[in-house]
Amino acid sequence: MNAAKRIEIFTRFRAANPKPETELEYTTPFELLIAVLLSAQATDVGVNKATRKLYPVANTPEKILALGLDELKTHIQTIGLYPTKAKNVIATCQILVEQHGGQVPHDRAALEALPGVGRKTANVVLNTAFGDPTIAVDTHIFRVSNRTKIAPGKNVDVVEQKLLKFVPKEFLHDAHHWLILHGRYTCVARKPLCWNCMIADLCEYKDKTPAPAGA
Template identity: 85%
Template sequence: MNPAKRLEIFTRFRAANPHPTTELEYTTPFELLIAVLLSAQSTDVGVNKATRKLYPVANTPAQILALGLDELKTYIATIGLYNTKAKNVIATCQMLVDLYGGEVPRSREALEALPGVGRKTANVVLNTAFGEPTMAVDTHIFRVSNRTGIAPGKTVEVVEHKLLKFVPKEFLQDAHHWLILHGRYTCIARKPLCWNCLIADLCEYRQKTPPPDGL
C-alpha cells in the first residue's frame, strides 16, 4: 500500500469520527488502567458493567486494597479469568501505592512492570490517558492492518512497528481507536462488511464480501 492510500484512509476515518476514544468507561488514568487490565479476553461491554458497580465503591489503589481480594472478586466475577485478574489488580494496586504514591506512572517501563499489564495495556494507557501517539495492537488492529494492507505483519510487534512508521503523523494519536472500531464493527473477523465500508475502494483485501441479497 502506498502513502497516498494510507493518507486517504485515515482522512476518511477522521471525517467519519473526528474524536474517537476507547469504549471502556473511565474518569481517571487509574480507572482506565484497571479497565484495560480487566478487558483481556473480555468485551468492553462486560467490563463496563462490572466497573459501573466497582468504581463508585473503590476507584483508587488504596480503596481497592481496602476492599481486599475476596470482596474485589464479587464485583468482577462476571468477567472472564476474574480470579487471575483480581490477583493482578490487587498486586498492581499495592505497587502503585508502594512505588508511585497511588498514581499511575507515565513511563512504558513502569507500566509494563505492573502485574497483568503487558505492552498492549501500557500502550492504551499511554495513548488514551496521557495523550502519547502509541499503537495498542489487539486482535482487531492486527486483522485490519493485515487484511487491508495498511501495515501487514506476522506478529503484533511487527504490525505495531509498521503502523508507527506508516501512519501519517497527524493521525497517530487517534489511529488505534479508528482501527479498533473499524475491526469491531465493519472489518469483522468472519465476514467483513465490505459492502458497507468507507474505505472499501482503498483496501487491498481481495476476497471482498458482496452485499447480502436484497441490498
C-alpha cells in the first residue's frame, strides 16, 4: 500500500470520528490501567459492567489493597480468568504504592514491570491516559492491518513497528482507536462488512464481501 492511500484512509477515519476514545470506562489513569488489565480475553462491555460496581467502592491502589484479594474477586468474578487477574491487580497496586507513590508511572519500562501488564497494555495506557503516540496491537488491529495491507506483518510486534513507521504523524495518536473500532464493527473477523466500509475502495483485501440481499 502506498503512502497516498494511507493518508486518505486515516483522513476518512478522522472525518467520521474526529476524537475517538476507548470504550473502556475510566476517569483516572489508574482506573484505565486496571480496566485494561482486566480486559485481556474479555470484552470492554463485560469489563465496564464489573468496574461500574468496583470503582465506586475502590478506585485507587490503596483502596483496592484495603479491599483485599477475596473481596476483589467478588467484584470481578463475571470477567474471564478473574482469579489470576485479581492477583495481578493486587500485586500491581502494591508496587504502585511502594514504588510510585500510588500513581501510574508515565514510563514504559515501569508499566511493563507491573504484574499482568505487557507491551500492549502499556501502549494503551501511554496513549490513552498520557497522550503518547503509541499503538497497542490487539487482535482487531492485527487483522485490519494485515487484511487491508495498511501494515502487514506476521506478528503483533512487526505490525506495531510498521504502523509506527507508515501512519502519518498527524494521525498517529488516534490511529490506535480508529483501527480497533474499524475492526470491531466493520472489518470483523469472520466476514468483513466490505459493502458498508468507508475505506473499501482503498483497502487491498482481495475477497471483498458483497452486500447481503435486501441491504
